[in-house]
Amino acid sequence: MANYLLIDFGSTFTKLCAVNTEEYSIIGTSSDFTTVETDINEGYQKALEKLFDKIGKQIDFEQVIACSSAAGGLKMAAIGLVKELTVEAAKRVCLGAGAKVDLVFSHHLNKSEVQQIIDKKIDIILLAGGSDGGNSESVIYNANLLGELGINIPIVFAGNKSAQDDIQDIFNKYNMNGHICENVMPSINVLNINNAREKIREIFLKQIIAAKGIKKIEQQINKVILPTPSAVLEAAKLLSEGYLEEEGLGEIVVVDIGGATTDLYSICESTKRSDVIVQGLEEPFAKRTVEGDLGMRYSAPGIVKSLSEREIKFINKDKGIDIVNEVNRRYSNVKLLPENSQDEFIDQFLAEMCAYRAMHRHVGRIQEVLTPMGKVYNQVGKDLSDVNYVIGTGGVIIKSNHQYEILRQTTNILHNPQELRPNDPNFLIDHDYIMAAMGLLSKIEPMAALKIMKKHICQIRGNQDEITK
Amino acid sequence: MKTIVIGVIGADVHAVGNKIIEYTLTKSGYNVVNIGVLSSQEDFINAAIETNADMIMVSSLYGHGEIDCRGMRDKCIESGLDKILLYVGGNIVVGKQDFAEVKKRFIEMGFNRIYPPGISIDEALKDIKTDLGE
Numbered sequence: 132m133a134n135y136l137l138i139d140f141g142s143t144f145t146k147l148c149a150v151n152t153e154e155y156s157i158i159g160t161s162s163d164f165t166t167v168e169t170d171i172n173e174g175y176q177k178a179l180e181k182l183f184d185k186i187g188k189q190i191d192f193e194q195v196i197a198c199s200s201a202a203g204g205l206k207m208a209a210i211g212l213v214k215e216l217t218v219e220a221a222k223r224v225c226l227g228a229g230a231k232v233d234l235v236f237s238h239h240l241n242k243s244e245v246q247q248i249i250d251k252k253i254d255i256i257l258l259a260g261g262s263d264g265g266n267s268e269s270v271i272y273n274a275n276l277l278g279e280l281g282i283n284i285p286i287v288f289a290g291n292k293s294a295q296d297d298i299q300d301i302f303n304k305y306n307m308n309g310h311i312c313e314n315v316m317p318s319i320n321v322l323n324i325n326n327a328r329e330k331i332r333e334i335f336l337k338q339i340i341a342a343k344g345i346k347k348i349e350q351q352i353n354k355v356i357l358p359t360p361s362a363v364l365e366a367a368k369l370l371s372e373g374y375l376e377e378e379g380l381g382e383i384v385v386v387d388i389g390g391a392t393t394d395l396y397s398i399c400e401s402t403k404r405s406d407v408i409v410q411g412l413e414e415p416f417a418k419r420t421v422e423g424d425l426g427m428r429y430s431a432p433g434i435v436k437s438l439s440e441r442e443i444k445f446i447n448k449d450k451g452i453d454i455v456n457e458v459n460r461r462y463s464n465v466k467l468l469p470e471n472s473q474d475e476f477i478d479q480f481l482a483e484m485c486a487y488r489a490m491h492r493h494v495g496r497i498q499e500v501l502t503p504m505g506k507v508y509n510q511v512g513k514d515l516s517d518v519n520y521v522i523g524t525g526g527v528i529i530k531s532n533h534q535y536e537i538l539r540q541t542t543n544i545l546h547n548p549q550e551l552r553p554n555d556p557n558f559l560i561d562h563d564y565i566m567a568a569m570g571l572l573s574k575i576e577p578m579a580a581l582k583i584m585k586k587h588i589c590q591i592r593g594n595q596d597e598i599t600k
Numbered sequence: 601m602k603t604i605v606i607g608v609i610g611a612d613v614h615a616v617g618n619k620i621i622e623y624t625l626t627k628s629g630y631n632v633v634n635i636g637v638l639s640s641q642e643d644f645i646n647a648a649i650e651t652n653a654d655m656i657m658v659s660s661l662y663g664h665g666e667i668d669c670r671g672m673r674d675k676c677i678e679s680g681l682d683k684i685l686l687y688v689g690g691n692i693v694v695g696k697q698d699f700a701e702v703k704k705r706f707i708e709m710g711f712n713r714i715y716p717p718g719i720s721i722d723e724a725l726k727d728i729k730t731d732l733g734e
Contacts, residue, residue, distance in 0.1 A: 212649060212650055213646045213649050213650055215642075215646055216646055216647075216650050217650060260650075261650055261651075261652065262633075262650045262651045264601075264603075264631065264651070264652075265603070265650050265651035265652045265653075266649060266650055266651070266652040267652070268652075316650070318633070318651075319633050319635060319647045319650060319651060320635075408613070408636075408637060408638050410638065410639075410643075500611045500638065501611065502611045502612060502613055502662065503662045503663070504613055504614075504662075507611075507613050507638070509638055
């Protein structure tokens with residue numbers, strides 16, 4: 132027997148995926164509402180019943196493991212010194228660990244910023260600043276202030292190595308929940324993600340899921356092992372790189388449009404060209420960005436907020452709808468499902484906006500610089516032009532009748548020569564919504580996870596003309 | 601160990617001198633943070649803040665150094681680097697100009713040491729040792 136049950140406790144839905152790792156097959160999937168406010172077990176049991184109904188019988192599982200983004204996910208504050216350097220490095224570590232970065236601060240903290248950490252119910256603080264041997268004054272000041280103001284949520288210190296002893300003393304003095312890690316930016320523009328990311332995941336498992344009422348479920352299942360976005364990142368990495376003799380898909384981008392956020396994952400080198408000068412902080416090979424103001428429901432108003440008055444008028448007139456009203460309707464009723472073609476049309480429109488904007492913020496840029504020595508190229512961020520595949524996941528993309536139109540938004544449709552968007556990728560869809568589950572499975576049976584993904588993540592539905600257009 | 605941020609400012613891609621400066625200063629016992637070519641004033645300043653640097657040494661070979669360096673001292677002061685030493689050297693102005701004049705202009709811009717074309721880093725090293733101590 133090699134049946135595994137993989138669960139994703141999402142903010143809205145609890146999604147189940149049962150797989151057989153000997154036959155590399157999906158036995159069945161199901162979902163129901165997440166019930167973390169009352170008892171997370173209720174929604175899980177309902178989803179489990181549905182799953183057994185679908186399969187037609189009850190089956191036993193060798194292991195039941197879960198990832199979670201329920202109860203607001205993992206909410207973090209990233210603190211660094213200079214915005215473009217340690218602040219950015221800290222942010223990337225949080226995102227790589229699967230967190231939502233709700234607050235970002237630079238230089239010395241002030242009291243109102245610390246108050247925001249309390250008000251926003253931040254789960255973990257990542258405190259960075261200074262390269263190794265560099266500035267230590269700022270992190271010491273910030274640690275002291277957090278201590279004086281009685282902050283007792285977990286703090287991961289990943290700043291200047293030379294300040295570690297002082298920081299440990301401050302943690303001891305104020306009896307803080309502090310953890311010391313390797314520096315996220317040991318020298319200028321060098322990014323060191325792994326150590327701090329693993330510490331964040333460890334704290335998430337030991338402390339955060341218990342605090343969010345998710346731990347209760349561990350009597351029913353084996354364990355919760357990852358934040359959901361982290362599971363998707365693991366899946367994307369495996370699918371891109373392959374495992375042993377089983378080849379991966381090469382360079383990929385994954386677009387996940389959800390109710391509250393739009394997540395983008397890119398698995399590739401920052402550039403393959405030898406004629407460009409890459410500037411700025413080193414880019415992670417597996418990079419995740421999250422747009423908290425781009426989403427289909429909770430964050431729908433954010434999409435319209437970024438439009439000008441004129442654009443809104445144009446959309447309303449052109450499409451015969453009241454876009455502001457429609458967005459507010461989605462915001463106030465986050466469980467709304469499209470009932471008619473107009474609802475579908477608006478969801479399609481919002482999804483396209485999310486995909487376009489999220490890629491705009493994720494992708495790197497290139498600039499031609501004319502120098503007395505001729506033309507040179509200056510690149511900041513990741514070059515995605517040669518990405519092989521753009522993969523869509525998340526409810527709105529999976530259910531859309533025009534999947535191609537949404538995914539196409541990640542390419543250079545406006546022909547902006549500066550944005551290094553995918554040039555001519557193939558488009559794939561995670562039809563069965565299995566990426567998070569496969570990220571979990573990759574931790575136990577990577578070969579099975581890879582083979583199942585390669586089988587089930589396939590060509591987009593829809594009009595071939597539209598696809599080849 | 602004293603820290604020195606070095607780099608080539610503006611739309612200038614002359615990398616050879618930059619490497620020689622890195623090699624010499626490192627060998628002389630300094631912690632060298634090399635931000636490379638095509639660097640902006642902000643790149644120098646950001647690196648200096650994070651590394652708690654004692655000095656910024658700006659290179660410019662393509663003649664537009666004067667425009668590229670304008671306002672750099674003010675930005676350093678804004679960024680809390682009031683005491684940082686600013687060095688500049690290379691072909692820092694357009695054409696052949698009287699160096700005494702050039703030096704005066706750069707001193708007015710807040711630079712501490714200014715070097716004319718053709719000066720080797722070894723000569724600047726004496727000043728560095730004086731300014732930073734051995």
